[in-house]
Amino acid sequence: MSRPPISLQTRLIAASAVLAVLVIGVFVATVLAVSAARTAANQEARSKNVTTSALQLEKLILDLEAGIRGYVFTGNTRFLKPYTSARPQLSRRKADLIRATQDEPAQRRQARQINQMITEYMAVYVDNVPVIGAENLGAARDLVRQEGALRIGELQHKFAAFIKNENDLADLHRQSADSKSRHAIELGVAGLIASTILILLFGLYLSRMIARPVREAADGASLLAAGDLSLRLDERGPGEVGELTRSFNSMAGRLQETRSELEEQNAQLRESERLKSDLVNTVSHELRTPLSGVLGFTKLLLTREFDSETRRHYLGIIDAQARRLAELIDDFLDVRRIEEGRFERAQELVDMVTLLREEAQLYSLQSPKHQLAVEVGPKPLPVLGNPDRLRQVIGNLISNAIKYSPQGGIVEISAEAENGHVRVEVRDEGMGIPLNQQQQIFTKFFRGDAAASGITGTGLGLAVSRDIVESHGGRIGFTSAEGEGTTFFVELPGANGRGGEQGQSPEQS
Amino acid sequence: METRKTVLICDDEPALRELIRASVDDGYLFAEAGDGVMALELAREVKPDVVILDLMLPRLSGLEVLARMNADAELSQVPVIVITAWNETREDVLAAGATDFVTKPFEPDRLRQAVRDAAGT
Numbered sequence: 001m002s003r004p005p006i007s008l009q010t011r012l013i014a015a016s017a018v019l020a021v022l023v024i025g026v027f028v029a030t031v032l033a034v035s036a037a038r039t040a041a042n043q044e045a046r047s048k049n050v051t052t053s054a055l056q057l058e059k060l061i062l063d064l065e066a067g068i069r070g071y072v073f074t075g076n077t078r079f080l081k082p083y084t085s086a087r088p089q090l091s092r093r094k095a096d097l098i099r100a101t102q103d104e105p106a107q108r109r110q111a112r113q114i115n116q117m118i119t120e121y122m123a124v125y126v127d128n129v130p131v132i133g134a135e136n137l138g139a140a141r142d143l144v145r146q147e148g149a150l151r152i153g154e155l156q157h158k159f160a161a162f163i164k165n166e167n168d169l170a171d172l173h174r175q176s177a178d179s180k181s182r183h184a185i186e187l188g189v190a191g192l193i194a195s196t197i198l199i200l201l202f203g204l205y206l207s208r209m210i211a212r213p214v215r216e217a218a219d220g221a222s223l224l225a226a227g228d229l230s231l232r233l234d235e236r237g238p239g240e241v242g243e244l245t246r247s248f249n250s251m252a253g254r255l256q257e258t259r260s261e262l263e264e265q266n267a268q269l270r271e272s273e274r275l276k277s278d279l280v281n282t283v284s285h286e287l288r289t290p291l292s293g294v295l296g297f298t299k300l301l302l303t304r305e306f307d308s309e310t311r312r313h314y315l316g317i318i319d320a321q322a323r324r325l326a327e328l329i330d331d332f333l334d335v336r337r338i339e340e341g342r343f344e345r346a347q348e349l350v351d352m353v354t355l356l357r358e359e360a361q362l363y364s365l366q367s368p369k370h371q372l373a374v375e376v377g378p379k380p381l382p383v384l385g386n387p388d389r390l391r392q393v394i395g396n397l398i399s400n401a402i403k404y405s406p407q408g409g410i411v412e413i414s415a416e417a418e419n420g421h422v423r424v425e426v427r428d429e430g431m432g433i434p435l436n437q438q439q440q441i442f443t444k445f446f447r448g449d450a451a452a453s454g455i456t457g458t459g460l461g462l463a464v465s466r467d468i469v470e471s472h473g474g475r476i477g478f479t480s481a482e483g484e485g486t487t488f489f490v491e492l493p494g495a496n497g498r499g500g501e502q503g504q505s506p507e508q509s
Numbered sequence: 510m511e512t513r514k515t516v517l518i519c520d521d522e523p524a525l526r527e528l529i530r531a532s533v534d535d536g537y538l539f540a541e542a543g544d545g546v547m548a549l550e551l552a553r554e555v556k557p558d559v560v561i562l563d564l565m566l567p568r569l570s571g572l573e574v575l576a577r578m579n580a581d582a583e584l585s586q587v588p589v590i591v592i593t594a595w596n597e598t599r600e601d602v603l604a605a606g607a608t609d610f611v612t613k614p615f616e617p618d619r620l621r622q623a624v625r626d627a628a629g630t
Binding site: 285288289290291292293294295296297299300303304314317320321455 | 522524525527528531532534565567613614615616617618
């Protein structure tokens with residue numbers, strides 16, 4: 001599992017940070033717009049103040065001039081009244097103008113020039129006129145007509161220029177403030193739009209990348225709970241979501257594995273249960289048949305009279321049936337031993353040649369239809385093991401050879417040394433083992449078609465035999481053709497080192 | 510006594526056929542079958558007066574034999590005594606057309622009486 005480079009947490013924090021920066025930007029832009037508007041308002045007030053001061057000063061000058069003129073052209077000092085009342089205000093008005101222009105150096109320079117011109121105008125002309133007029137009214141009149149008209153014209157011109165200048169300046173400030181606040185508003189609007197889009201995208205991202213996978217995981221968990229373990233989620237989520245879906249999938253995978261294991265075990269258990277139940281039926285039938293013989297004949301002998309020959313015959317049957325019961329019980333106990341894994345492993349030298357002869361003789365009495373042919377050499381073939389168990393294996397193979405060739409015939413029993421092993425073969429000319437059953441014949445309780453064919457048994461003989469042979473370090477196998485017969489072989493490690501004669505290569509099993 | 514009655518014994522175990530024969534005794538003629546197919550063939554051939562039938566038979570099960578005998582006009586009236594090691598219920602076996610029912614292991618006298626009842630002797 002490769003981790004994606006950026007975790008979901010980092011992504012969320014980054015997106016939140018970008019949003020916060022944007023909001024701060026919008027706020028700053030708004031503050032800028034407000035402050036620009038305030039600056040513009042201040043500027044406007046100041047400009048108004050400057051203009052007012054200039055106009056008041058100009059009116060004062062015109063009052064002075066009007067007073068002078070009234071006096072000069074009438075000769076009556078009464079008309080000097082505007083002059084005398086305006087004169088004391090002059091210095092204050094001049095100072096007002098200077099103060100009003102203190103933020104604008106250029107205008108202040110102009111204001112100083114105006115004040116300078118006013119000072120000259122007052123000193124050279126206005127204040128002289130009443131003095132001259134007292135002596136010579138005509139000379140004063142001329143002075144007013146020439147010098148006064150000139151100076152007042154200059155001053156008015158200067159004032160007009162100053163006010164126009166101030167107006168231009170105010171316009172400039174207003175325009176600058178307008179454009180600043182317009183920019184700030186544009187920036188704010190752009191920031192707001194960007195924030196909105198970002199928030200929408202963020203929401204979309206959250207819903208697509210987190211909410212949807214989480215919903216799918218939740219739905220998946222419900223399906224999983226309902227038993228659909230084959231479900232897998234898309235693993236391409238970002239960061240933790242990807243981890244969640246991957247974990248989900250691996251959990252589902254493990255659940256599926258576990259379930260299939262359990263189902264397999266369950267099937268095995270069911271099969272084992274079925275076999276056990278079959279066993280109970282088999283045991284019940286297999287035990288009851290010989291038991292019926294034993295009980296029935298015993299009862300007959302006890303309740304009815306028979307001649308001695310018949311009696312002996314019946315006792316023989318009772319004996320055989322009782323032995324069969326004992327064998328069956330042994331087989332069942334062997335199965336228990338196999339299941340508990342405890343076979344006693346006595347280590348004695350056992351001559352297989354002798355053992356084969358004895359077993360063949362024993363079984364030749366059982367079936368008059370079969371001819372048992374033992375083919376062994378003169379030399380003993382010793383192996384190391386448990387003689388009772390080995391006898392059980394050979395007896396089982398011979399008994400099978402007889403049972404599975406119900407029409408009778410020859411059963412060949414042979415033994416030879418081969419590559420340090422002792423190889424025993426039991427060959428019959430019976431019905432053979434169908435191909436489709438050959439895999440199963442060593443399975444406990446497996447009886448193939450035997451029950452339907454009326455062949456007795458428990459389905460345990462071969463399973464027990466294989467366990468015994470393998471616990472002796474040997475192997476057991478067979479070759480068979482349906483309808484032609486079967487050859488079982490057992491190979492056991494020889495007890496006297498290498499076997500004497502060189503045999504042929506082992507048969508294919 | 511008129512002609513001797515015939516009893517057909519169907520069981521896959523020779524020792525048990527002999528036991529049945531010895532238990533029933535009474536001078537009947539006996540025919541013996543080791544599997545279901547043979548049982549049917551012999552039944553048609555010897556026209557037995559009584560059939561003693563094991564249910565666990567090779568090749569053709571006892572119940573199948575019973576069914577085919579019931580379907581056969583000549584055999585449907587023949588009384589059949591079922592012997593089995595299995596624990597089939599008595600009702601099932603009687604419903605399948607059997608006249609009487611004996612479980613293994615059986616009492617020889619009980620079987621003899623059952624045959625006498627069935628044969629009407």
